[in-house]
Each structure stands twice: as C-alpha cells, then as structure tokens.
Amino acid sequence: MLLLPLCPTVPVRVTPTVQARAADAGGNLFVCADANWQGSCTNIGFGASQCVVFPSGFQNDVSAIGPPSGWVCDAYVNFSCTGDGLGDITNPGIADLGDGNTNYNDRLNSFVCLLL
Numbered sequence: 001m002l003l004l005p006l007c008p009t010v011p012v013r014v015t016p017t018v019q020a021r022a023a024d025a026g027g028n029l030f031v032c033a034d035a036n037w038q039g040s041c042t043n044i045g046f047g048a049s050q051c052v053v054f055p056s057g058f059q060n061d062v063s064a065i066g067p068p069s070g071w072v073c074d075a076y077v078n079f080s081c082t083g084d085g086l087g088d089i090t091n092p093g094i095a096d097l098g099d100g101n102t103n104y105n106d107r108l109n110s111f112v113c114l115l116l
Helices: 018-024
Strands: 026-034 038-047 064-066 071-076 085-090 110-115
Touching: 026 110, 038 110
Parallel strands: none
Antiparallel strands: 026 038, 026 064, 071 085, 071 110
C-alpha cells in the first residue's frame, strides 16, 4: 500500500530573520586626523558588532569620529575593542575628541558599531 501526503510539497522561500539581516548589515565610520573634520580623513567599513582596528595611518591619530545615521559606536584605546574607550557615539559624531569632555584625542585604535 502506497501512502501519499495529504498536502503536496510546495517549495517555500525562507527569508532571513531581522537578527540575521542585522548581523549582515554594515556601514562606514568617518574619521579625521584633525579636529572639526579636518586633515586626513577616511571612511572605515564595518559590519554590525564587528571589532575593527583603525588603519595604520589613523592608529592613535583620530581627532574627529562620526558613525552613519542609525548606528551607535564605541571606540577603544586598545586594539581589541575592550577596556578604556568612548561609548555611545551616534551621528553626527564628535568633531573634536580633544574638547576637554572626552580626553580621547589621538588615543583611539579600534571600534565596534551596532544598529540602533
């Protein structure tokens, strides 16, 4: 006796969950060597929750830092996104890391960003 399913098999397209899409998301952190978005500047690509080390030309040489809209970033003195650092940086960012309130001018070496 042959048994057949009551419902035919229909292919179903599976879409990623919101969490999976967020994990694949990314952006660019804008940094400048001088305050007020001056001097040498660059966009550093990142993935959500990914620890990124600043390029060699910007290690211990960031004076302005700005994440894209919709992201919050933490920047760290060390190279492993742990320990001493500056948290909760949102767009438009911080134009002068040496303004007296942050004390992280020319000290940052890594960062991690999350979707808001």
